[in-house]
Amino acid sequence: MRREGNPLMAAQDAIPNVIAKPVRSFGGFFSMTLDVFTLMFRPPFAWREYILQSWFVARVSLLPTLMLTVPYTVLLTFTFNILLTEFGAADFSGTGAALGTVTQIGPIVTVLVIAGAGATAMCADLGARTIREELDALRVMGVNPIQALVIPRVLAATTVSLALSATVVLVGLTGAYLFCVYVQHVSPGAFVAGLTLITGPSDVLVALVKAALFGLTAGLIACYKGISVGGGPAGVGNAVNETVVFTFMALFAINVVATAVGVKATM
Secondary structure (H helix, E strand, C coil), X not given: CCCCCCXXXXXXXXXXXXXXXXXXXXXXXXXXXXXXXXXXXXXXXXXXXXXXXXXXXXXXXXXXXXXXXXXXXXXXXXXXXHHHHHCCCHHHHHHHHHHHHHHHHHHHHHHXXXXXXXXXXXXXXXXXXXXXXXXXXXHHCCCXXXXXXXXXXXXXXXXXXXXXXXXXXXXXXXXXXHHXXXXXXXXXXXXXXXXXXXXCHHHHHHHHHHHHHHHHHHHHHHHHHHHCCCCHHHHHHHHHHHHHHHHHHHHHHHHHHHHHHHXXXXX
């Protein structure tokens, strides 16, 4: 019996391919990750590429970060202050603003910006290089693409994520202060005094660790999708879309786990 003429047999042949493709992708990603961590500490380090990529990721991420931070912070502060006003404790608005901004808004905004702007830009850049066979040309010349292109981008994403997290916290607290003091008429001294009532250095440290993990994971996913792209320009577009989806999934999972571990460690 001819298999190509039998829909049932064709479907049976397609099942192993459906299962094997994600397994191969996961294996390739794990292999690339091991190569990155192995070659990261071996000279030479591509300092010029690292600086260029850090500036590139920061340039495409800074404006979206600022545009997202203020509305998120104001919305959180406004909602929280309504509850505090009902209890007659509006002077503790700084406590809620600091806790929400440091522990949740900072990481969430970093996730959105790094996944939506930074990771996609890196994936598109590497994908374009891949379909132009630039990576094969580097291998022919004896240059390891992982060491020359991937490692600088992964470290650049990690560095920029740390900077973005700190920027989100500073801008968010400033926006919350202006909104609480000048719109909801909270005492400035009470707002500032409440900032450190619950939120301490350990919370800031956990937020920075989460930001570093976000950047590292987003950089690894973007670079893997970029160097494994196929199918020409259409494949680059598909890789960028997959980068957004996979990065969102991974970063939100990391946020949940890291938050739980951080709460357990600071108790």
